Amino acid sequence: MNKNEFKDMWVYIEHSGGKAAPVSLELCCETRKLCDAAGEKLCAVVVGGLPQSEIDRILACGADKLIRVRGTGYEFFSVDAYAELFTRLCRKYRPSAVLVGGTIDGRDFAPRFACRLPTGCTSDATQLVYDPKTGDIEFIEPAVGGKMMAVITVPVMRPQVGTIRPGTFKYAPSGARPCELIEETIDFPVEKIRTKVLSFQPDELDxxxxxxxxxxxxxxxxxxxxxxxxxxxxxxxxxxxxxxxxxxxxxxxxxxxxxxxxxxxxxxxxxxxxxxxxxxxxxxxxxxxxxxxxxxxxxxxxxxxxxxxxxxxxxxxxxxxxxxxxxxxxxxx
Ligand SMILES: Cc1cc2nc3c(=O)[nH]c(=O)nc-3n(C[C@H](O)[C@H](O)[C@H](O)COP(=O)(O)OP(=O)(O)OC[C@H]3O[C@@H](n4cnc5c(N)ncnc54)[C@H](O)[C@@H]3O)c2cc1C
CATH class of the missing domain: 3.40.50.1220 (TPP-binding domain)
Known part of the structure; x- marks a missing residue:
């Protein structure tokens, strides 16, 4: 695999109730710094509808590209639909990295699509560092009960997939810049979703x-x-x-x-x-x-x-x- 053929670092924008998840915005801000170090573009991936005010918050993090995906199968999170979607998107656009918030949903679908591509997935990093010598992202996290810090890379395969723990990075928008909008329509057959949402109760915010x-x-x-x-x-x-x-x-x-x-x-x-x-x-x-x-x-x-x-x-x-x-x-x- 020629790593140089893979460009752009992606951040998956998780959202619910018309609001982007804080972890996704934090990740956009941190990935902006990685992109600057690597000379790559920051691309936010939004699945389903999100109000313009929230899109503006994403753009304020310095996104160079925004992929908006519409289609059937994404109304509620389903690992079947999301794993398939990201497998298809990654094969089409060949990003160098896909970073996902380490939420319940993120931890569910990220390793699955990484496995399908196939590539490596690192879970729960608390630090991200770009190594200019190798062109790899170092995913750093506590290991062995916190006694050591493990530095994990995906040295051969692309994209580098990682889930990052919420609250790890600060939401410190660097400012909007010209952003290319890419619209995608990809339908996932609803009958192939193996879970059924019986009812939806939003989390009461305490x-x-x-x-x-x-x-x-x-x-x-x-x-x-x-x-x-x-x-x-x-x-x-x-x-x-x-x-x-x-x-x-x-x-x-x-x-x-x-x-x-x-x-x-x-x-x-x-x-x-x-x-x-x-x-x-x-x-x-x-x-x-x-x-x-x-x-x-x-x-x-x-x-x-x-x-x-x-x-x-x-x-x-x-x-x-x-x-x-x-x-x-x-x-x-
Ligand atoms: C994989 C893994 C993940 C973990 N994740 C987390 C995590 O996210 N967060 C977390 O907190 N822990 C986590 N732990 C547990 C962690 O290793 C420690 O066991 C835990 O942080 C200890 O909590 P503590 O300091 O409150 O308790 P203790 O280690 O029991 O310390 C209690 C302290 O209180 C002091 N003390 C007692 N009485 C008084 C008093 N009256 N006045 C003043 N001081 C007093 C004692 O001197 C002692 O230093 C994790 C462990 C593992 C293996």
Whole structure:
């Protein structure tokens, strides 16, 4: 295979309820940088209808091309239709890379069409780097329980397919540029879809559970005594105008929902201030906080690994320190 025959980096724009998924827009912004480094074009692929206001948000990320696909079989996500569609599109246009948000749907169809082409697919990267020597994208992600960072490439085959975890990159639009619009009509026979949508209930948006873009995060770790002890942390988060997050064991104990888990298997956050209470600093968690501007760690163990990552460290009892912070903030009000 001659890698040079494959051009353009694609980002699949997942959408629902007339809104582009944040991960797709984040990916467009990051892929723009890869395209600049590689001298390639950024192409957004939209399947089905999307309002012009959302198309404008995609264009603002610096897309050079937009492929709009219409046809039967795409009204609801189906792995059959989407895997077939991307197999056909990739064979026709030969992109060098196809990047897909690591959502439930993205993780479902990306490896499938990669396998059909066939090419390689990397899951859950948290960093993307273009290597000018090889022309390959390095997909970087924590491995072996977070003890090492694995650098994965697709050195021989094209396109390079990868799913990227939501919240990994910032939505920082670089500005619209002239964009070529390509219209495609590809019908997938509806009778070949093996799943049937019986009803559709949109996710009720609970803003308190959306922590990816929070500017202040109060994170409680396994040092938390129990659900009863949560009140003061919620209060601190509210006083800061921020949100509550947690480590994985706090979710495993049934104290807080999965959407609040920060780290490798949870959300990647990038707040101005992140305060960790009773968090040990395991790599699987730290992976999700390293883009914070300021990290404050509170732990009673002076040897806790989290102190190796923080801007400010406080050795002490988490509840007592939290109460002291609340008193300070209230004193200022
Ligand atoms: C594949 C994989 C993926 C994972 N993904 C994630 C992920 O996305 N997010 C995540 O968080 N974890 C993840 N984990 C789990 C991760 O490895 C750690 O087990 C977890 O982050 C530890 O959470 P913790 O620091 O809250 O708990 P612990 O390691 O139990 O640490 C609790 C800390 O609290 C301190 N403490 C206790 N009492 C007090 C007190 N009263 N005052 C002050 N400090 C106190 C202790 O000194 C200790 O440092 C993953 C693991 C694997 C294998």
């Amino acid at each position: 803003e308190s559970l959306n922590i990816a873009d929070a500017e202040y995060i109060v994170c409680v770790g396994n040092g938390l005594k129990g659900a009863d002890a949560l009140g003061r942390y919620r209060e601190l988060a509210a006083l800061l105008g921020g949100k509550l997050g947690c480590t994985r064991p706090v979710f495993d104990r049934g104290v807080l929902p999965y959407k609040l888990v920060i780290g490798q298997s949870g959300v990647v956050v990038k707040p101005k201030v992140y305060i960790a209470f009773g968090v040990s600093g395991a790599v699987n968690h730290v992976t999700g906080i390293t883009d914070s501007d300021v990290i404050v760690a509170v732990n009673r163990d002076p040897e806790a690994a989290i102190f190796g990552y923080c801007s400010y460290g406080i050795v002490g009892d988490m509840d007592e320190v939290c109460d002291a912070m609340i008193a300070q903030l209230k004193g200022r009000a």
